[in-house]
Amino acid sequence: MLNFLSKKKDAVEQIAGIVLRHESGLALVIKKNNQRHSSQLIDQREFKYSNGWENLTYDIDEVLFTLEKNHNFSLKKTVFFLYSHLIDSRSHSIKDSYLEKINSLIKENQLDAIGYIDYTEALAKYLQNKEQSPLTALIVEIDVPAITASIYKGGERVFSESVGKTANIAADLEEICKKTQKDTVLPSRIIMYDSSELENESTALITHKWSEDLFIQMPRVEVLKPEEVTDALIYSFDDHPGARIEESPVQNQKTDEVPVPKENDSEGDMESESVAGFVIGKDIKEMDIRQDDKKTETVPDEAYNEDVDDSDGEVVDSHTSRPFSEKISAFFSHFSINSMNIKNKNIFIILIALAVIGGILASTLLLFHKAILTIYYQPETIEKEIEINSGIKIEKSTEKISTSESGEATGTKSIGDKAQGEVTIFNAETSEKTFKKNTQLKTSDGFIFLLSSDVKAAAAERKVTEDGDILTTTSKTKTKAAAQDIGQKYNIKDDVKFTIEGISESQSFARSTGAFSGGTEKEIQVASREDQDKLKKKIDGVIKKEAEKIIRSKQTDGKIISDLTETKVGDEKFSAEIGEEAKNVKLSISAEVSFYSYHEEDMKNLLLEQLTSVIPDGYTLDTSSISYTLADAKKDEKGKITLNISAKAQPKLNIAEQEVFSSIKGHSVSSIRSIIENKFKARGYKINFEPSIPILNSFIPLFSKNLKINVEPFQ
Known part of the structure; x- marks a missing residue:
């Protein structure tokens, strides 16, 4: 019959495995699947004892906190893996001196102890x-x-x-x-x-x-x-035959009470309650620390470096939860100065010795007992889109830019003189004919010449010969002509025939009278349109860079709104026009840059006002925790400016540092966790002692100036 009232285990749970040796330990993070009855190692961390087993409570608390922070989950359920020499080979129980320490660290660190595993037994089962x-x-x-x-x-x-x-x-x-x-x-x-x-x-x-x-x-x-030994420990923790862990029953007793075994409990009974080193049906913190005094091993007690009181043979626990300040007060309360006789030399020496010891102790606590306490809180993030069109002063500034750029002229142009000479116009018409200036004369090679002036050619003469034939004698008129273009090719020879523009050769034609001369040609460098366009593009980039340079220099006075920056270009002046002979071309220009800015402090103060309504309870916010981006900026026709802001803030948990110090000063390090987490709603903490002195590392400094408190978000 199924027991429906029994507590159901979580499908998957994280369990801390603590390996305890004499001088060092190993913390394991075990992921246990209760449905599949399997376990998996997900992390491990070696740690050295800071002061033997005396500070073991704090050492384990510190390593568990580090693992919790790394994995972001709590580790309360704990199983202990013990070296065999820590366990009595006859009673199969933890030796008294070690059991007392383990009970103490379980109680101080508020652990839920499942049981313990004998190292050797675990290895045997694994092999x-x-x-x-x-x-x-x-x-x-x-x-x-x-x-x-x-x-x-x-x-x-x-x-x-x-x-x-x-x-x-x-x-x-x-x-x-x-x-x-x-x-x-x-x-x-x-x-x-x-x-x-x-x-x-x-x-x-x-x-x-x-x-x-x-x-x-x-x-x-x-x-x-070592890695194979670790595998053996994880294997022994699985629900395999002979190594099954049962739930510890709930005990209706105070946590500081230790149950005493019945007189008729036998060694055989104890063996029946453990399997493969596990304590079945019992919790370590519920076990009696006063077990059988019989010693079955020959290891001398001094080999374990334990604190033993020779008067009664019982182990003395030097770790106490009382603040250290109370210990000091209790110590000095045993001495009464009024009862001492100053005249007595021995008493006087004792007083001097006590004063010196007290001074040394006070000086040590004042000068060397220092620590840094970092309190971690759960971070909260606020995000909000905010439109701003008032409440902040936006200033307009104008700067003038004058600059110039030059470059090599890349255009070319041919220059020279036109060839000139004399021509004779032959007119075969019986009437006078006028030829206008610039009338074209063309050679058979296609060279064109122009008449230098208007010319009247006389009419031709006609005669009838004796044979009855008509004989026409053309008129001849000399005039000047020049080549249409420059160049040496127009320096033609004598008696070169020309046709006249628009007239048939049978009517009129012309011939050169002597060679033409004076025709020359050469190529020169001139400014081109491409040169000017290139300079304009280049100088636009220069103006933009100069504007950015001005804006950067003004950023110290305020934040520039880049979207509203305006650049107005003035007059342009080139050193050479298009086609003008020049080796280089220079462009000089002036421009005016207008930009808008605001002060960072004003913006954050305004955003703080806007975000106040969404700050979570128990948190505070200041301008140093606010960040933002300017998503957009616009200016309408009337000059009104609107800014769209994406704001983000990280409020800080409101913790009074002086109140923290007053609550924990003088307390043992292992006892402050509940105070910090419960009273101040913190996520966790970390404490570092500088310098690290084992005896002083077990309690919080007594002087406020020796404890630096930092409050940081949990990452």
Whole structure:
């Protein structure tokens, strides 16, 4: 029967995987598909502990915040991957000293802890699935303070032990192996893993001469690469047989209460509640930190660098949620100056020592305890189209431009003299004939000459011969003529016959009387129309550039409205007219540029007034957060100007920096998240200490001048 009242899991959820080693950790972002029962690694980030396990709460908070910011989603559900030497090999539970720290960081960072996974168990399950056969091997885990060896036979872990790590890793492993039961045959396969490469360590094991009592044959040594170890962790997190994670039940108890196990709880019961290193049906933060005091491993406590109170053997948590200022006040409240006798030398020395210590402490907090707190808020964008035809002063300015351009004359022209000479006109008509000036005379070669003046040719004489024939004697009249065009080709020879324009040769004709002379011709360079047009086009570009130059120089006084800029060209003057002889042609011109401008400050103040009504609640806007583009500008016949503006603004979350400081000063770094996000409605924050001093990095500065607060949009 289906339970319809049970809580349904999200189809896809993001889970934080925290790998905890002795001095460093690894944060994983796991995408879990609850329908397909599969998990996928989407990001990972190594991080060093800033002060061992003392500041682990802050270190994890910082790395999770960075991952949340990069992926823009929240990471609350968390699974812990623990090195085996952090787990008691007999009770299969986290050692007390580490469990207390883990409980603290879960509570301080408000994490929803699913459970934890034993590194070695995860690797064993992964290798069995990969090789499709029960695992028989000696898995060796190497961390800074300890080395742990686990023996697997037929897929089951039959032995696990840890010892303090020395410089001789082979000797350390041999020491562990000797603790196995007598006549135990060790697997001839050794698998090693760490957070880095193990080239030197693997070489040491390969070259070591093992006792024949431990290995029947020389063991084969394998090193798992870090990426393969990560794959094993993700695989172990999937819903595969033997590695299924169940939901943690809701506990009706206060978060600071720790349940105490019943006296009749047995070791077998504890084993039945865990599968492949997962805590089944329990939350880490609900586990009892006061577990069995029995120590099953030979690693000395000092190897783990823990803070232990020798008086009762209990681990002392130096991390507290009280502001540091309260700690200082509580410390000095134990001393009463009135009860001291100044005359006593010893008391006087104590007073001086306390004063020096107090001065050093105060100076340290004042001079070196500094931080930069960046508060991120959810950005809001305002966009609005605004038409402006009043409310802003628009000024008109006029500038004159005088310039000139010149170029080489490219036109050509032929010049010279016309050939001149004397001609004789022969008239065969019986009547007198008049030939006007410029009457054309044409040679057989087509050369044309013109009469230089009007000429009257006498009538021809006719006589009847004795034979009865009529004899006509033409009249001969000499006159001047000149060639129609210039050129040497018109210098014709003597006795060249001409036909007369419009008259038959039988009536009249002419001949040159002597050779013609004086005809010359040469080509000269002149100005052409193309030269003038080219200069006009060139000077138009010069005027435009000069106008732009003037506008740029005026931009310092105001913003120019380019659409309204006008250029009026005045008189043009060329140095040579078309066809006039010239080597170069120069054009001189004058123009007048008119442009309109406004002041940037006036425009932004006007836009601020227009945008005030659409600012979201809790946000403020100033002119520095406003940007705009001038989409269009027009001027009507009466000179009225209308501007169309596309405005865009980024309002800022209204956070009082002094109020923020008053709310968090002296608080532990891990406790300020809820204050910043809930009280000030922020998206998140980031804090950097400069200089970075591990002890001081755990709480907020006490002096306002030592805490710089920046408020920025979340990108």
